[in-house]
Amino acid sequence: MSTENEIILQFAPWESFVSPTFWHKLAELKLDHDRLSDSKRSITGHYTNRNASGCLLEVDYTAYNRTAQPPKFSHCAIGTIYNKNTIEEFKALDKLQLLVDEGKELLADMCSGGALRDPSLLTRFFVLSFADLKCHSYYYWFAFPCPLTPTLKLQGAVRKLRDLANSSSYITALKALPTESQNFFILYANVEKNVVEARSLSSLDEKEVEFCYFGFADPSEYEHPAWIMRNYAAFLLQQCPSFVGKPLKFLGLRQNQQMNIDDSLVWQVIQTEACDLSQSEDIKFVGWELNKNGKMGPRMVCMRDSMDPAKLAENSVNLNLKLMKWRLVPDLNLEIISQTKCLLFGAGTLGCAVARNLLSWGFKHISLLDSGKVGFSNPVRQNLYTHADAVAGNRMKATTAAQRLKDINPSAEMAGYVLEIPMPGHTIGESLVAQTKEHLEVIEKLVQDHDVIFLLTDSRESRWLPTLLGAAKEKIVINAALGFDSYLVMRHGTTRKETGDDGQEIEGLKCINGDQLGCYFCNDVTAPGNSLKDRTLDQQCTVTRPGVSNIAASYAVELLVALLQHPRKELAPAYYAQSGRGKSEEAEEKVPEGLLGILPHSIRGMLCNYENILPATQKFAQCIACSVAVLNQYKKEGHAFLFKTFETAKYLEDLTGISEFKRLNSEIIDFDDEEFDMSDSDED
Amino acid sequence: MGDLSWKDFLGQAKQFLEMSQKLGDNWMLEQKDSNEPNTYLKYSQKIKCQGGKDNSAELVSVEYHVVFSVSYQVPMLFFQAHRSDGSLLDLEAIWRLFMPESKASDLHQILTQMDHPVLFRPFMALHPCRTAEVLKQFGKPSSNQVLTFISLYGPHVQLYLPNAYGLGQDFT
Numbered sequence: 088m089s090t091e092n093e094i095i096l097q098f099a100p101w102e103s104f105v106s107p108t109f110w111h112k113l114a115e116l117k118l119d120h121d122r123l124s125d126s127k128r129s130i131t132g133h134y135t136n137r138n139a140s141g142c143l144l145e146v147d148y149t150a151y152n153r154t155a156q157p158p159k160f161s162h163c164a165i166g167t168i169y170n171k172n173t174i175e176e177f178k179a180l181d182k183l184q185l186l187v188d189e190g191k192e193l194l195a196d197m198c199s200g201g202a203l204r205d206p207s208l209l210t211r212f213f214v215l216s217f218a219d220l221k222c223h224s225y226y227y228w229f230a231f232p233c234p235l236t237p238t239l240k241l242q243g244a245v246r247k248l249r250d251l252a253n254s255s256s257y258i259t260a261l262k263a264l265p266t267e268s269q270n271f272f273i274l275y276a277n278v279e280k281n282v283v284e285a286r287s288l289s290s291l292d293e294k295e296v297e298f299c300y301f302g303f304a305d306p307s308e309y310e311h312p313a314w315i316m317r318n319y320a321a322f323l324l325q326q327c328p329s330f331v332g333k334p335l336k337f338l339g340l341r342q343n344q345q346m347n348i349d350d351s352l353v354w355q356v357i358q359t360e361a362c363d364l365s366q367s368e369d370i371k372f373v374g375w376e377l378n379k380n381g382k383m384g385p386r387m388v389c390m391r392d393s394m395d396p397a398k399l400a401e402n403s404v405n406l407n408l409k410l411m412k413w414r415l416v417p418d419l420n421l422e423i424i425s426q427t428k429c430l431l432f433g434a435g436t437l438g439c440a441v442a443r444n445l446l447s448w449g450f451k452h453i454s455l456l457d458s459g460k461v462g463f464s465n466p467v468r469q470n471l472y473t474h475a476d477a478v479a480g481n482r483m484k485a486t487t488a489a490q491r492l493k494d495i496n497p498s499a500e501m502a503g504y505v506l507e508i509p510m511p512g513h514t515i516g517e518s519l520v521a522q523t524k525e526h527l528e529v530i531e532k533l534v535q536d537h538d539v540i541f542l543l544t545d546s547r548e549s550r551w552l553p554t555l556l557g558a559a560k561e562k563i564v565i566n567a568a569l570g571f572d573s574y575l576v577m578r579h580g581t582t583r584k585e586t587g588d589d590g591q592e593i594e595g596l597k598c599i600n601g602d603q604l605g606c607y608f609c610n611d612v613t614a615p616g617n618s619l620k621d622r623t624l625d626q627q628c629t630v631t632r633p634g635v636s637n638i639a640a641s642y643a644v645e646l647l648v649a650l651l652q653h654p655r656k657e658l659a660p661a662y663y664a665q666s667g668r669g670k671s672e673e674a675e676e677k678v679p680e681g682l683l684g685i686l687p688h689s690i691r692g693m694l695c696n697y698e699n700i701l702p703a704t705q706k707f708a709q710c711i712a713c714s715v716a717v718l719n720q721y722k723k724e725g726h727a728f729l730f731k732t733f734e735t736a737k738y739l740e741d742l743t744g745i746s747e748f749k750r751l752n753s754e755i756i757d758f759d760d761e762e763f764d765m766s767d768s769d770e771d
Numbered sequence: 772m773g774d775l776s777w778k779d780f781l782g783q784a785k786q787f788l789e790m791s792q793k794l795g796d797n798w799m800l801e802q803k804d805s806n807e808p809n810t811y812l813k814y815s816q817k818i819k820c821q822g823g824k825d826n827s828a829e830l831v832s833v834e835y836h837v838v839f840s841v842s843y844q845v846p847m848l849f850f851q852a853h854r855s856d857g858s859l860l861d862l863e864a865i866w867r868l869f870m871p872e873s874k875a876s877d878l879h880q881i882l883t884q885m886d887h888p889v890l891f892r893p894f895m896a897l898h899p900c901r902t903a904e905v906l907k908q909f910g911k912p913s914s915n916q917v918l919t920f921i922s923l924y925g926p927h928v929q930l931y932l933p934n935a936y937g938l939g940q941d942f943t
Binding site for chain 1: 794795796797798817819830832853855856857858859861862864866879880883884891893933935
């Protein structure tokens with residue numbers, strides 16, 4: 088070989104490849120065994136030369152076992168883990184010194200001949216780590232120490248095993264090599280004597296170097312041999328100083344998936360300068376792994392996804408939603424759902440059912456407001472409570488419901504507020520004025536802080552204040568009310584002003600834009616008074632067919648989701664077929680559909696005939712809850728205005744001029760009541 | 772034909788394992804205990820996957836489990852993939868890794884996440900609802916439905932069996 092052809096042999100550096108089970112086991116050992124001790128611990132890794140990818144050194148949970156049993160087709164690497172107690176210790180540790188200390192251990196094995204008996208000692212590695220068990224974060228840095236010895240120069244081209252003369256006899260000999268010796272071995276090929284055999288490394292004989300291929304299981308998929316050959320060569324030159332200046336043949340054994348070894352590589356190298364590794368004080372070491380950015384530094388992995396039960400649940404919860412998006416509704420905006428904050432007035436039958444449906448859709452922020460305690464009759468219908476809550480006697484619905492929702496989905500943000508909703512016509516005694524003011528402030532703040540208000544209380548008058556606040560603060564308001572076997576679910580017309588396209592006129596359909604739609608009170612011409620007064624028990628504690636609340640709650644949530652997916656959100660127009668003009672069914676089919684179908688203003692349905700109708704109604708200029716007169720008065724006087732309405736509902740009727748209207752139209756109103764018997768009822 | 776009993780599954784899984792060993796493949800049989808369905812076939816491989824930070828290729832390790840589905844009485848393919856730092860690929864990443872561009876792919880309908888029936892952890896899975904039907908169409912020529920199942924469903928998630936498995940089959 089002419090010296091001009093000699094180039095310095097380069098090696099494929101190790102790439103650490105960590106199984107999640109390695110971190111699981113480390114966490115377990117730290118918590119149950121090591122605790123505050125941070126003494127080093129022996130571990131094992133493994134690498135394979137079968138169908139290799141990259142140049143991987145792998146560790147999994149078996150790394151901590153006392154006796155190393157590498158997986159099939161893999162070889163054992165000897166390692167140590169230094170798991171520090173704090174990130175500061177992890178950072179402050181002298182990395183150079185640690186590498187030197189580990190390197191000296193390696194040299195000791197090389198010089199003592201220990202590596203001759205157990206060549207896996209040449210594959211020494213170590214891990215410096217810090218496990219942040221609270222955050223499930225692991226900081227780690229692998230190193231594969233290697234003494235800096237004089238360079239190896241490559242003589243001639245790299246050759247494939249199958250291209251060597253006598254390759255078939257070599258292959259036969261190699262196949263006879265026992266598995267446990269395959270990591271480091273000698274292929275002795277003396278053609279003159281007609282001896283070709285694979286031997287264990289301990290048979291190393293300095294004098295027969297020209298007949299030897301120094302074999303090793305090569306985990307590199309690249310043309311360069313794996314990093315271990317560097318230690319291997321250093322070790323051989325230490326054991327046999329006479330090798331200095333002599334050509335040495337290395338055989339990197341590589342198997343493909345079919346166990347074929349034809350593509351194994353042979354490098355002929357020479358080291359021209361001597362180097363005594365027993366003088367370890369003078370030796371420098373290399374071997375810290377580069378991080379993912381190719382920089383000299385540690386890596387960090389967050390294992391929350393697989394180790395934090397709350398995160399596991401969160402991911403699983405999102406699964407069905409994501410599949411819905413991927414398979415059926417690619418444009419579904421799940422982000423907006425997870426960001427929308429919902430405030431539920433009422434944590435009874437409707438409140439519980441709505442909250443659970445919100446969880447199903449992936450809503451993350453749910454607050455409930457209710458002043459009641461869990462009673463004995465509640466748990467069977469109100470699906471967030473149990474008998475034990477009633478027995479305890481002091482469990483408040485709002486906070487209990489919030490806790491249960493949290494139990495169901497720990498990653499969601501839930502809050503319960505035990506508060507009375509002041510109501511028009513429910514006079515507030517002198518002693519309660521201060522407290523009511525306080526409560527009002529909390530309620531106003533809550534409405535302000537949420538995006539959607541659900542009205543799910545059991546009386547008409549308790550919906551007045553939330554309706555007003557929802558309108559005043561430009562929130563999306565969804566209302567659900569129950570009769571014995573009927574229900575009403577509606578979205579209130581919005582007060583939010585935003586320019587945009589008006590709904591398109593379609594023949595046979597009436598179109599009302601979102602800001603022109605009515606609220607729950609728009610169709611009423613009485614101010615909410617004290618409806619609990621003068622009522623029999625069955626009227627106060629509303630009696631409904633149990634399915635009604637679930638149906639209404641489901642519609643309420645689905646209506647909200649459809650609304651959130653609409654490009655104009657609450658400003659989206661509602662359409663309804665004008666009856667009496669014929670062809671109304673035909674017209675209904677023309678209602679423009681959004682991502683999840685049509686977006687009605689209200690859904691009125693009955694269980695007695697299993698039918699729904701979808702009326703849309705205009706805003707009422709004299710509405711006692713959402714009209715300009717009321718909103719302006721509230722903005723002007725604030726609490727003072729509210730207290731006047733609590734004193735007497737008549738005040739609202741006079742303010743809006745509705746008293747007048749009421750006298751004129753009493754007949755029609757009676758008719759409406761007959762037609763849709765929507766008492767505002769939910770079971771308490 | 773089509774569905775198979777736990778005993779059939781176990782017998783065929785063991786037969787498949789023997790085949791694998793003969794062919795020098797590295798399938799393994801994991802046995803938690805002797806109860807139904809606590810024995811399953813396991814295989815792992817590295818796959819280069821596009822979509823690292825700078826869209827560079829990233830090596831991921833995928834572990835496949837062929838588990839018996841008690842409810843559907845068919846083999847089921849579970850799998851989990853992790854990166855070199857031990858972090859698992861989430862749903863989106865798995866979807867990107869295996870999902871072909873075409874929406875018409877069967878994978879759209881069957882890729883899901885389920886609790887592993889032996890390990891009780893969420894795993895990615897190919898849903899078994901059509902498996903019996905699919906296997907039935909291969910009823911006659913297949914004496915080992917576990918093998919048939921893996922060779923039919925595996926390619927959806929880059930799990931390919933060498934042709935030698937087919938050659939080793941007893942077609943009588």
